[in-house]
Every structure is written in structure tokens, then in C-alpha cells.
Amino acid sequence: MTSTGANTAPHVPVLVNEVVAALAIHGGETAVDGTFGAGGYTRAMLSAGAGRVIGFDRDPDAIEAGRSLVPDPRLTLVEERFSHMDRVLAERGIGLVDAIALDIGVSSMQLDRAERGFSFQADGPLDMRMSRSGMTAAEFLNSAEEAEIARVLRDYGEEPRARAIARAIVAARPVERTAELAAIVRRAGGYRPGQKSDPATRTFQAIRIHLNAELEELEEGLEAAERALKPGGRLAVVTFHSLEDRIVKRFFRERSGATPAGSRHRPEIMDPIEPTFERVAKPVAASERELAANPRARSARLRSAVRTAAPARSHNTRERLQ
Numbered sequence: 001m002t003s004t005g006a007n008t009a010p011h012v013p014v015l016v017n018e019v020v021a022a023l024a025i026h027g028g029e030t031a032v033d034g035t036f037g038a039g040g041y042t043r044a045m046l047s048a049g050a051g052r053v054i055g056f057d058r059d060p061d062a063i064e065a066g067r068s069l070v071p072d073p074r075l076t077l078v079e080e081r082f083s084h085m086d087r088v089l090a091e092r093g094i095g096l097v098d099a100i101a102l103d104i105g106v107s108s109m110q111l112d113r114a115e116r117g118f119s120f121q122a123d124g125p126l127d128m129r130m131s132r133s134g135m136t137a138a139e140f141l142n143s144a145e146e147a148e149i150a151r152v153l154r155d156y157g158e159e160p161r162a163r164a165i166a167r168a169i170v171a172a173r174p175v176e177r178t179a180e181l182a183a184i185v186r187r188a189g190g191y192r193p194g195q196k197s198d199p200a201t202r203t204f205q206a207i208r209i210h211l212n213a214e215l216e217e218l219e220e221g222l223e224a225a226e227r228a229l230k231p232g233g234r235l236a237v238v239t240f241h242s243l244e245d246r247i248v249k250r251f252f253r254e255r256s257g258a259t260p261a262g263s264r265h266r267p268e269i270m271d272p273i274e275p276t277f278e279r280v281a282k283p284v285a286a287s288e289r290e291l292a293a294n295p296r297a298r299s300a301r302l303r304s305a306v307r308t309a310a311p312a313r314s315h316n317t318r319e320r321l322q
């Protein structure tokens with residue numbers, strides 16, 4: 001699944017047929033792949049007849065590799081976070097789009113490269129930065145207070161032994177390598193070889209989510225998609241754990257209901273707000289067949305909906321600051 005060999009895919013896309021069905025691309029339409037990765041969704045969008053695909057990724061390596069992975073004149077690659085997609089689309093004169101897909105998390109390419117520091121399976125520096133900028137995992141673990149590390153492990157890894165693991169990390173400082181961190185976590189987390197779930201999985205996930213502000217990005221990305229879609233445009237989002245899925249579920253629930261909000265002038269009178277999304281589909285999980293071929297699809301959930309003509313409820317950051 002994760003080989004980078006010349007004849008094998010560098011990342012097996014998850015729920016790709018289901019995503020393409022939800023996006024319902026008509027010939028010539030413009031689509032956004034907010035998480036280009038190894039281009040699996042982009043290729044599927046192009047095969048479905050998209051006239052243009054804008055592929056975003058915050059990882060410069062993904063953008064660099066993408067040019068040869070998907071050599072198609074209909075593809076524009078942009079190194080940027082998906083939370084800024086509406087601004088980028090406006091700046092480039094592309095305007096509103098017909099379909100948007102987000103596939104949250106890390107790619108096999110990122111996990112496979114030990115020097116990126118995302119994986120505890122191979123030893124590498126504790127980096128974990130998707131954009132290759134900002135604080136590294138080593139800088140965070142070697143400078144944060146024990147309580148802050150424990151909070152991150154609990155909030156983003158749902159780690160029951162967060163405090164014990166945070167204490168062990170602080171006692172072992174400086175921690176510089178992924179293998180060192182995995183060994184510390186296994187000792188403090190009471191891991192026995194052969195045990196089903198390795199506590200290092202939760203700690204690595206938690207630190208990665210924190211450093212890359214992944215949950216905030218997802219929230220802002222959904223709002224950016226709301227601003228970037230045409231009326232009738234489709235949004236499909238694939239997540240890999242319950243923290244992310246909850247955010248998407250709540251977003252679609254809020255945006256598809258006529259949630260009343262207090263009027264600015266007379267807060268006691270509720271102004272109905274028009275739904276910005278409709279036709280919210282039931283969550284979709286991977287089929288038995290896909291699971292047999294790709295165990296990474298185990299926790300994947302797809303949620304999708306269709307944009308209405310109502311004005312977006314959120315404003316972009318620049319407008320918010322003015």
C-alpha cells in the first residue's frame with residue numbers, strides 16, 4: 001500500500017468511488033481537490049470529466065511530486081492550506097466552483113518518509129510538520145509544560161494514560177527521534193509486544209494534529225468551501241477519526257437547518273437563517289472489499305452535501321478583521 005516504487009501507487013486513495021459519486025461531476029465542471037496528496041482524488045475527478053481541477057496541498061513535497069504524478073493540463077497545483085481556498089480561487093480569477101473534496105489527514109508518502117517524522121514504524125527526526133514550517137514535534141516536546149503535553153495527548157489522541165506519558169516524556173528530555181518517543185510512550189503506556197493497539201499510534205496522532213492545527217484547519221476549510229461553492233455545488237469530506245468526523249457532522253447539521261439567530265437590533269426576535277447546504281447524505285464507510293485491500297480505510301467516513309443559493313454564513317478572515 002505504501003511503497004514508493006516506480007510501478008506502485010504511492011498512496012492508495014480511500015473511498016474514491018464513493019467520493020466521485022458524491023461529487024457528481026458533469027463534463028467540463030471545475031473541481032477543487034483540497035488535499036491533493038498523491039493525486040488519487042484528482043485523477044478520479046479528471047476521469048469523471050472535470051474540465052479543470054485545482055489541487056491544493058500544504059506540503060511542498062506533495063506539490064513537487066504532483067507535477068509528474070498527474071501530468072494533465074487541466075490540473076492547477078497550489079501549495080496552500082485548504083482553509084484559504086476561496087481567497088486563492090478569487091485571486092486567480094477562477095471564482096466559484098462546482099465540486100470540492102477534502103481527504104483529511106496524512107498521506108502514505110508522508111508516513112513512509114522517515115525523515116518527515118510522522119511514523120513510529122521507522123526511526124527519524126521528530127518533525128511532523130506538513131508544511132515544513134513552524135514548530136517541530138521535537139521543539140514542542142522539549143519546551144512545552146507537562147500539563148500542556150498531557151492535554152494534547154488527551155484532546156487529540158483520546159489517550160487514557162496521557163498524564164503518565166507526558167510525565168515520562170518530560171523526564172526523558174531532550175527527545176529528538178521518533179523511535180525514542182515510541183519507546184517512551186510504550187513504556188509509560190504499559191504496552192506489551194503483540195498487543196492489538198500500540199499506544200504510540202495515539203501519541204503520534206495527537207502531536208501531529210496539534211502541531212498542524214488540523215482540527216482548526218478542518219473547521220476553517222469547511223467554511224472556506226461554503227464560500228467557494230456555486231449554488232448546487234457538491235462538498236465531499238473524508239475523515240479518519242471521530243474528532244474530525246464530529247466536526248463535519250456538526251457543520252452539515254448546522255448549515256442544513258434553519259438555525260435561528262438573534263437579530264442585531266432586536267436580539268429577542270429571531271431571524272431565520274437560510275440553510276447553506278441541503279441533501280446531506282448519510283455517512284458512508286468503506287466496503288468489505290475495500291477494507292480487505294486497504295486496512296487504512298477502516299476508520300474512514302465520507303460525508304457530503306449540496307450547496308444551496310443562500311449566502312455563506314461565514315466570512316473570510318480578512319473580512320472578519322475589518
Ligand SMILES: C[S@@+](CC[C@H](N)C(=O)[O-])C[C@H]1O[C@@H](n2cnc3c(N)ncnc32)[C@H](O)[C@@H]1O
Pocket residue numbers: 011012013014034035036037038039040041042056057058059062080081082083103104105106107108130217218221
Ligand atoms: C490523506 S492525504 C490525501 C490523499 C489524496 N486524496 C490521494 O488520493 O492521493 C492528505 C493530504 O492533505 C494534505 N493536507 C492536510 N491538511 C491540509 C490543509 N489544511 N491544507 C492543504 N493540504 C492539507 C496533506 O499534506 C496530505 O498530502
